Every structure is written in structure tokens, then in C-alpha cells.
Amino acid sequence: MATDTGELTGVRIDKLTRRFGDHVVLDRVDLQIAPGEFVALLGRSGSGKSTLLRALAGLDYDVAGDGELRIPDRVSVVFQDSRLLPWRRVLDNVILGLRAPNPRERGAEALAEVGLAGRERAWPTELSGGEQQRVALARSLVGEPELLLADEPFGALDALTRIRMHGLLRALCKRHQPAVLLVTHDVDEAVQLADRIVVLDGGRIAVDIRPGLPDSRTPRDPGFQEVRELLLRALGVTS
Amino acid sequence: MATETFSVATRPRSPVPAVRRARRRLGPGRPLPYGRLLGPALLLALWAAASASGLLDPRKLSAPWAVARTTADMISTGVLQEHVLTSLTRATAGFLIGITAGLALAVIAGISRIGEALIDGPMKIKLAIPTIGLIPLLILWLGIGELFKIVIIAVAVAVYMYIQVYAGLVGIDKRYVELAEVQGYRRSEFLRHVVLPGVLPQFFVGLRLSLTASWLVLITVEQINALSGVGYMMEQAQQYAQTDVILVGLAVYGIFGFLSDALVRVTERRVLSWRRTLAS
Ligand SMILES: Nc1ncnc2c1ncn2[C@@H]1O[C@H](COP(=O)(O)OP(=O)(O)O)[C@@H](O)[C@H]1O
Numbered sequence: 001m002a003t004d005t006g007e008l009t010g011v012r013i014d015k016l017t018r019r020f021g022d023h024v025v026l027d028r029v030d031l032q033i034a035p036g037e038f039v040a041l042l043g044r045s046g047s048g049k050s051t052l053l054r055a056l057a058g059l060d061y062d063v064a065g066d067g068e069l070r071i072p073d074r075v076s077v078v079f080q081d082s083r084l085l086p087w088r089r090v091l092d093n094v095i096l097g098l099r100a101p102n103p104r105e106r107g108a109e110a111l112a113e114v115g116l117a118g119r120e121r122a123w124p125t126e127l128s129g130g131e132q133q134r135v136a137l138a139r140s141l142v143g144e145p146e147l148l149l150a151d152e153p154f155g156a157l158d159a160l161t162r163i164r165m166h167g168l169l170r171a172l173c174k175r176h177q178p179a180v181l182l183v184t185h186d187v188d189e190a191v192q193l194a195d196r197i198v199v200l201d202g203g204r205i206a207v208d209i210r211p212g213l214p215d216s217r218t219p220r221d222p223g224f225q226e227v228r229e230l231l232l233r234a235l236g237v238t239s
Numbered sequence: 240m241a242t243e244t245f246s247v248a249t250r251p252r253s254p255v256p257a258v259r260r261a262r263r264r265l266g267p268g269r270p271l272p273y274g275r276l277l278g279p280a281l282l283l284a285l286w287a288a289a290s291a292s293g294l295l296d297p298r299k300l301s302a303p304w305a306v307a308r309t310t311a312d313m314i315s316t317g318v319l320q321e322h323v324l325t326s327l328t329r330a331t332a333g334f335l336i337g338i339t340a341g342l343a344l345a346v347i348a349g350i351s352r353i354g355e356a357l358i359d360g361p362m363k364i365k366l367a368i369p370t371i372g373l374i375p376l377l378i379l380w381l382g383i384g385e386l387f388k389i390v391i392i393a394v395a396v397a398v399y400m401y402i403q404v405y406a407g408l409v410g411i412d413k414r415y416v417e418l419a420e421v422q423g424y425r426r427s428e429f430l431r432h433v434v435l436p437g438v439l440p441q442f443f444v445g446l447r448l449s450l451t452a453s454w455l456v457l458i459t460v461e462q463i464n465a466l467s468g469v470g471y472m473m474e475q476a477q478q479y480a481q482t483d484v485i486l487v488g489l490a491v492y493g494i495f496g497f498l499s500d501a502l503v504r505v506t507e508r509r510v511l512s513w514r515r516t517l518a519s
């Protein structure tokens with residue numbers, strides 16, 4: 001499955017099919033993601049976004065299907081819930097499983113990057129929802145992944161916290177340059193964050209666009225509006 | 240004020256007070272200091288008063304001071320220590336063997352499907368049969384010696400331990416298993432940092448149930464069939480209507496039951512210290 005060519009590989013998905021019983025959720029999906037590319041995956045609820053992401057994460061051993069996947073060696077996942085082990089302190093959560101010299105220093109650096117310097121010894125339950133999700137981001141980036149998979153990582157956060165997390169995620173991805181596949185059902189979030197947006201519909205990639213918006217984009221820009229309209233139409237929401 | 244909404248129709252509404260009254264509290268309020276000791280102290284006082292006034296027949300229940308005197312006598316002659324030591328040895332041996340067996344069975348059933356198929360059914364059946372019910376059979380198999388007593392305590396303990404720890408293992412949060420997979424935890428890291436902490440709360444529940452069970456079975460077997468131990472001591476006292484000795488026995492059981500539970504409680508609080516942040 002994973003190939004190690006020594007250089008940055010990106011992601012290559014060929015004719016990926018996944019089904020639950022008779023229900024074909026992914027129908028020969030082809031998708032490539034270049035190294036460092038930030039892709040948002042949109043789709044209606046139940047369209048198979050999570051199924052695709054879990055296939056890339058290697059978490060779908062019980063699911064029927066075929067196809068070919070080529071993914072980098074270092075893959076990390078951010079879930080919708082922060083999924084911190086409640087019985088381990090914040091820093092220990094970040095570095096558990098990290099195989100690198102000086103894990104504690106690296107973990108502390110990663111926490112500082114997400115604005116949580118000094119909270120290393122806190123218990124996860126002592127943090128707010130947004131802070132917990134920032135710890136999860138630190139945990140997923142501390143191993144310098146080549147591919148970052150995120151399944152509605154901000155879905156459980158309030159609107160204000162979500163806006164701050166958008167800025168943070170963009171800054172982190174600029175610095176660490178992983179390929180990113182961000183699953184979301186929020187069109188604005190997709191346009192705000194991604195270089196490229198794909199829409200999953202009927203088990204296939206229905207839309208695949210690179211809006212080419214500037215880095216400092218806001219929903220008021222005409223370009224932003226245009227992409228937004230297009231995506232909403234693709235999702236079957238006409239305004 | 241919410242309390243007035245009912246009475247609007249029947250009574251002219253009083254003018255709304257300028258200062259809002261504090262809401263009436265429905266919970267029981269703050270606990271009394273040392274409140275837990277109040278009940279036992281009252282009982283003791285009643286008991287002493289009834290004995291002193293002659294209301295209480297000493298053949299039915301000895302006076303508190305008589306019990307104290309008997310205790311001192313039994314300690315000075317060494318009789319009490321001997322019985323207590325015998326009982327403690329039985330309880331501890333049965334308890335430790337039971338804990339080990341219960342844990343081992345739970346782990347086998349928890350990590351292997353074959354183990355689960357072979358072990359879980361019999362354990363659930365055993366749970367439905369009170370351990371005391373096994374006494375006749377075990378006496379036939381093992382005689383009435385020490386082995387029988389230790390085995391029957393171990394059986395009771397093992398079942399409680401098994402049920403709790405197995406439920407804990409099966410109930411490990413699948414989300415953490417996924418996390419361990421994507422974060423590339425080693426098997427040892429997974430066991431130590433995901434499985435073990437996940438099971439510990441259930442383990443402690445099992446430990447406390449096991450303690451209760453081991454005391455209960457111990458008392459029963461010592462009163463049915465023994466030549467030494469606290470239960471035997473009480474059984475003998477009954478033959479000679481020595482209510483003071485019976486009370487000494489009950490006190491001993493009470494003290495050891497309380498101490499062992501307290502020990503588990505303290506250990507649990509230290510080991511599960513991360514949980515305190517949830518409660519506060
Ligand atoms: N474990 C499963 N068993 C059966 N059906 C499933 C399972 N997981 C997902 N599905 C079905 O697959 C479809 C896609 O699910 P999912 O990928 O979670 O959608 P999305 O993330 O886009 O909302 C849904 O119809 C869902 O009911």
C-alpha cells in the first residue's frame with residue numbers, strides 16, 4: 001500500500017470502491033493530491049467523505065471494496081473529537097507514539113506552535129474544547145506528517161473558535177507543508193482554507209476546482225462569492 | 240417568583256418585592272461536620288442506657304462495657320489474635336488466588352475469541368449460582384479442611400473480578416483504539432496507555448465487590464464448618480449464649496471490612512488521580 005521512494009510522494013487514489021452491503025458508497029474514485037497541496041473534500045451528509053478519509057487512514061479493514069491507494073509513510077489524522085487520552089497529561093498525549101530524538105522538547109515546541117506553551121502538564125479535561133482540538137493539531141503535526149487527514153476537525157467548535165482555528169491551521173500547514181485532505185460540510189470553510197476543492201456526489205468526484213484565490217481571502221471578495229455559489233449548486237443548494 | 244404562579248387565581252397577587260428573595264434550595268444542603276458519626280454514637284448511647292437501666296437482658300445483648308472487658312481478656316490471653324490471624328490468612332489466601340484467577344480469565348476472554356467462547360459462558364452461569372450453594376459439593380470434593388475454605392473464597396472472588404475486568408476490556412473505547420493505530424503506538428504502548436487505564440476503573444469496582452464477597456464467604460464457611468477462626472469463635476459463643484463474644488466477633492469483621500474497603504478507596508483515588516479533574 002504505502003510506497004517508500006525516499007522522496008515526497010503525495011497521494012494517489014485509483015478506482016477506489018467501498019461498499020456497505022449493497023450500498024456502494026465510493027464508486028471507482030480517482031484522486032491525486034500533490035505534496036504540500038491543501039485539498040478540501042465537500043459533500044452532502046452520507047456522501048462517503050468519512051469513508052474515503054478512513055480508507056486513506058487505513059482504518060477501514062472491515063469494509064468491502066477494492067482499488068489502489070498510494071499514500072506517504074507519515075500520515076496523521078485529526079478527528080472531529082480531539083480524542084485525547086483523558087488519563088495522560090497534555091504533553092504526554094502529544095508525544096505518545098512519536099519516534100524522534102528529544103520527544104519532550106519537540107512536543108513542547110508543537111504545543112507552543114498552537115499557542116499552548118506552559119500547558120504541558122495540564123489534564124485534557126482542564127482545557128476548553130478549542131484548546132483540546134489545538135492539542136490534537138499539535139499531536140498530528142509533531143511527527144512532521146507528509147499527509148494530514150482531518151475529518152470535520154472543527155465541527156464541534158463554536159463559530160468564533162472555529163474562525164481562530166482556521167487561521168491557525170493555515171499558518172501551520174504553510175510552515176509544515178503536509179499534503180492535506182480536509183473533510184468538511186461547510187462550504188465557506190472549504191473556500192477559506194483550501195487550494196483545491198473536490199465535491200463527492202453519488203460515489204464519485206463531481207467537482208474538482210482550484211479557485212486560485214489570494215492567501216488573504218475573505219468571504220466578501222467577489223471571487224470567494226463566485227466559488228461559493230458554484231459549490232452550493234454542486235451540493236444541490238440553490239440560493 | 241415561581242412559587243406564586245399557582246395561587247394567582249385564588250389569592251390577590253402581592254406586590255412584587257424590590258429585592259428578589261434567594262431561591263429556595265431543594266437539595267439536602269451542606270453536610271454536617273462529622274455527621275456520619277452521629278447515628279452510630281446515638282445507637283451506642285441507647286444501647287448503654289438500656290443496659291444500665293436493666294431494660295436489656297444481658298443474655299440477649301451484653302452491655303458495651305462487658306464487651307470491652309471481654310475484648311481485653313481475649314487479647315491478653317491471645318485467643319482473639321489467634322482466631323483473627325487464622326481468619327485473615329484464609330481470607331487473604333482466597334482473595335489473592337481469586338483475584339489472580341479472575342484477572343487471568345478476564346484477560347484471556349478479553350483478547351482472544353476462543354477464550355471468550357470457552358470462558359465467558361461458564362462464568363456467567365457461575366454468577367447466577369450463589370457461591371454459598373457450592374458448599375456441599377466442594378466439601379465432598381475437598382473435605383472440610385483449609386483447602387476447601389480457601390477455594391470457595393477464591394471462587395467467589397474470581398467471578399466478581401472476572402465479570403468486571405472482562406466488561407472493562409470489552410468496553411475499551413473504540414475511538415482510542417483507532418487513535419493508537421493512526422498514531423502508530425507499539426503494542427506495549429497500546430496496552431499500557433490505552434487498555435490498562437481503560438480497565439482500571441472496572442478493576443477497582445471488581446476489587447471492592449471481591450472484598451465484600453470474600454468476607455461474606457469467610458464468615459459463612461467458618462460458622463458452618465471450622466475449628467478455628469472468628470466465625471468459629473462466634474459459633475461457639477452462641478452455644479454458650481456468650482453475646483459479648485459474638486459482639487467481639489462482629490466488631491472484628493466490621494473493622495476489617497471497613498479497613499480493607501478504605502485501603503482500596505485510597506489506592507483507587509491515587510491511581511485514578513486524573514479523574515479528580517472531572518469531579519472538580
Ligand atoms: N460502518 C458502516 N456500516 C454501514 N454503513 C455505513 C458504515 N459507515 C458508513 N456507512 C454508510 O456509508 C455512507 C457514507 O457514510 P460516511 O462516509 O460516513 O458519510 P459522510 O462522512 O460523507 O457523511 C452512509 O450512507 C452511511 O450510512
Ligand SMILES: [Mg+2]
Pocket residue numbers: 049050051
Ligand atoms: Mg463524516
